[in-house]
Amino acid sequence: MTFLLRIFLVATALVAAGADPARALEISGTFVQGGLATGKVEPGTALTLDGNPVAVAPDGSFIIGFGRKAKGKMVLRAVPPEGPSETRELQIKARKYKIQRIDGLPTRKVSPTSPADLARIKSDRRQIVEVRKRTTLKTFFDTGFMWPVTGRISGVFGSQRILNGKPRSPHNGVDVAAPRGTPVKTMGDGVVALVNQDMFFTGKTVMIDHGLGLTSVYIHMDKITVNEGDFVTKGMQIGTVGATGRATGPHLHWGVSWFNIHLDPALLVGPQKPKE
Ligand SMILES: [Zn+2]
Structure with a gap:
């Protein structure tokens, strides 16, 4: 995703949420088995991937990885310190191995x-x-x-x-x-x-x-x-x-x-x- 597109999507998300920054869950990456995605949430957010806690840096940055056999659908859930939580469904593309x-x-x-x-x-x-x-x-x-x-x-x-x-x-x-x-x-x-x-x-x-x-x-x-x-x-x-x-x-x-x-x-x- 290009930087400008990402800004646009975040801006759109903010508008949709009534400019409440707590709703912004930003993520981009390679949604394929073996891939990596990086993102940002509000600092202090409790983040889980399929129910398992994901580490969040003090500035709200996080990364998640998809294994060799990662399943097709994964659920990322962000619970910010205040305001509504957000759930995102990730589609992980399967690969064929040699x-x-x-x-x-x-x-x-x-x-x-x-x-x-x-x-x-x-x-x-x-x-x-x-x-x-x-x-x-x-x-x-x-x-x-x-x-x-x-x-x-x-x-x-x-x-x-x-x-x-x-x-x-x-x-x-x-x-x-x-x-x-x-x-x-x-x-x-x-x-x-x-x-x-x-x-x-x-x-x-x-x-x-x-x-x-x-x-x-x-x-x-x-x-x-x-x-x-x-x-x-x-x-x-x-x-x-x-x-x-x-x-x-x-x-x-x-x-x-x-x-x-x-x-x-x-x-x-x-x-x-x-x-x-
Ligand atoms: Zn080797």
Whole structure:
């Protein structure tokens, strides 16, 4: 939606509500599985999506994400501190996902059995889950997003994965193949929430907190050039492309989540530009 159109719709909503600003629930985004929407309500509004509370920043900003299997209709409800509440029905477009087969991975990385590996996997997962639980009431995402690295897309969001002939979890991000050592940049402003030099599946891993539950993850890196707690701005280098963890060659796996819901990073940035 263009800025002017959005102003017009908000203005129209205000007129319809007798110029009562408490009625304004502004939302725009990509209403499709894997998509993200941002919006604004009156500060102090209690917001729910299908009955589940949604974090609202002190200025009234909020974001919501739609998972890989999000249902066709979702209900957003805003209860402002004063004045009438507002309910909005969101139509979420369904997608079809590919099947991707990858062979030649080390057996240990597809079907781990040793107690040491299993303990590591559990600990890695716990660290990632902890970051995805955080509700930082910041709106770092306001400055927009960009591709962290450009190159051939070797894996898309949502694909059903068959690794060495065995069905595994769907692919939760976008893979971009690029030469080892290519700079990896943060997709947007945020705080570095996790740096791990050696995760079992994901190798050298960085997670960035963009506020209100939106996080991005950058994995299989060769080098990491940031520390936990660093504030980074869109386009700042955070590491280099590598093939650490479960990877058949150098590429960046880039993931984006809204809390524990995986989103499609490609929907946040649009097509790659030649000189990004
Ligand atoms: Zn991947």
